[in-house]
Amino acid sequence: MELVKVGEKTYYIKNPTNIGIYKIDNENIYLIDSGNDKEAGKKILKIIEEQGWKVKGIINTHSNADHIGGNKVIQDRTNCNIFANGIEKCITEFPILEPSFLYGGYPFKDLQNKFLLAKETTVMNIEGNLPNGLEYFPIKGHFFDMIAIKTDDDVCFLGDCLFSEETIQKYHLFFIYDVKEYLNTLETLKSLQAKVFIPSHCEATNNITHLIELNKDKINEICNKIMNYCKNEVTFEEILKFIFDEYNLTMNTNQYVLIGSTIKSYLSYLNDENKISYEFKGNKMFWKVIE
Numbered sequence: 001m002e003l004v005k006v007g008e009k010t011y012y013i014k015n016p017t018n019i020g021i022y023k024i025d026n027e028n029i030y031l032i033d034s035g036n037d038k039e040a041g042k043k044i045l046k047i048i049e050e051q052g053w054k055v056k057g058i059i060n061t062h063s064n065a066d067h068i069g070g071n072k073v074i075q076d077r078t079n080c081n082i083f084a085n086g087i088e089k090c091i092t093e094f095p096i097l098e099p100s101f102l103y104g105g106y107p108f109k110d111l112q113n114k115f116l117l118a119k120e121t122t123v124m125n126i127e128g129n130l131p132n133g134l135e136y137f138p139i140k141g142h143f144f145d146m147i148a149i150k151t152d153d154d155v156c157f158l159g160d161c162l163f164s165e166e167t168i169q170k171y172h173l174f175f176i177y178d179v180k181e182y183l184n185t186l187e188t189l190k191s192l193q194a195k196v197f198i199p200s201h202c203e204a205t206n207n208i209t210h211l212i213e214l215n216k217d218k219i220n221e222i223c224n225k226i227m228n229y230c231k232n233e234v235t236f237e238e239i240l241k242f243i244f245d246e247y248n249l250t251m252n253t254n255q256y257v258l259i260g261s262t263i264k265s266y267l268s269y270l271n272d273e274n275k276i277s278y279e280f281k282g283n284k285m286f287w288k289v290i291e
Helices: 038-050 071-078 087-093 097-103 165-171 179-189 209-229 236-246 253-272
Strands: 002-005 010-014 019-023 028-032 054-059 081-084 134-138 147-151 155-157 196-198 276-281 284-289
Touching: 019 147, 038 054, 038 071, 054 071, 081 087, 087 097, 097 253, 165 209, 179 209, 179 253, 209 236, 209 253, 236 253, 236 284, 253 276
Parallel strands: 028 054, 054 081, 155 196
Antiparallel strands: 002 010, 010 019, 019 028, 134 147, 147 155, 276 284
């Protein structure tokens, strides 16, 4: 982990999930997200303590386990408050909801791992509780009520609304809950002004135009692949296998629920846009493109 100063009051810790830091005075700081697990939380605390700072609060952009995994150890050791928005507050308080939602039922033991299931913490609603100098706004699509955080020294933390070129080239698919809202967020980002942008899984940058187009193009590409494959009637499981094969991905338990849920979101989007339809035959659900 590396501490990087990006504004008069703002820093971030380079990490697989970037961690934001905002100083409200010479001693106290707010964290933006907390890493993927207990060990990440401990490393964050070590960096904070080396600077002589104290954690006043944690703001979670959303409730995925890799963004709230350090919450518990940091809250236990500092007695800090944790803030989240809407449904994200509920899942951060009751993390079992994440693997349950992804699987669509009670998550069997192999799904109850640190990548999908964080530790429970006490969480406050973010509305009306941010310190002076910070504001938030919705960036829906990737997850239910995800937010971005902007500082008064012109740094914007973007959560998971943009994925890096390296991630897109290597994995092609990234988790999306609501494809339409994700595309709407990408359009909103085009007019967003800031000195520095920090997506959670990208390098800090002063220009996100290229990333916006890369993310949008990949979504459109996946939509087209699904529609082409649905020229004949196919089941969800057949579509899922096709996507994994098409992008040379390897199926495992986590990927099955993450990519499987994402493909279902694509199917919902394409159905709502009147591009594909479904029909039940022989107690199976088939998808087919609308000619």
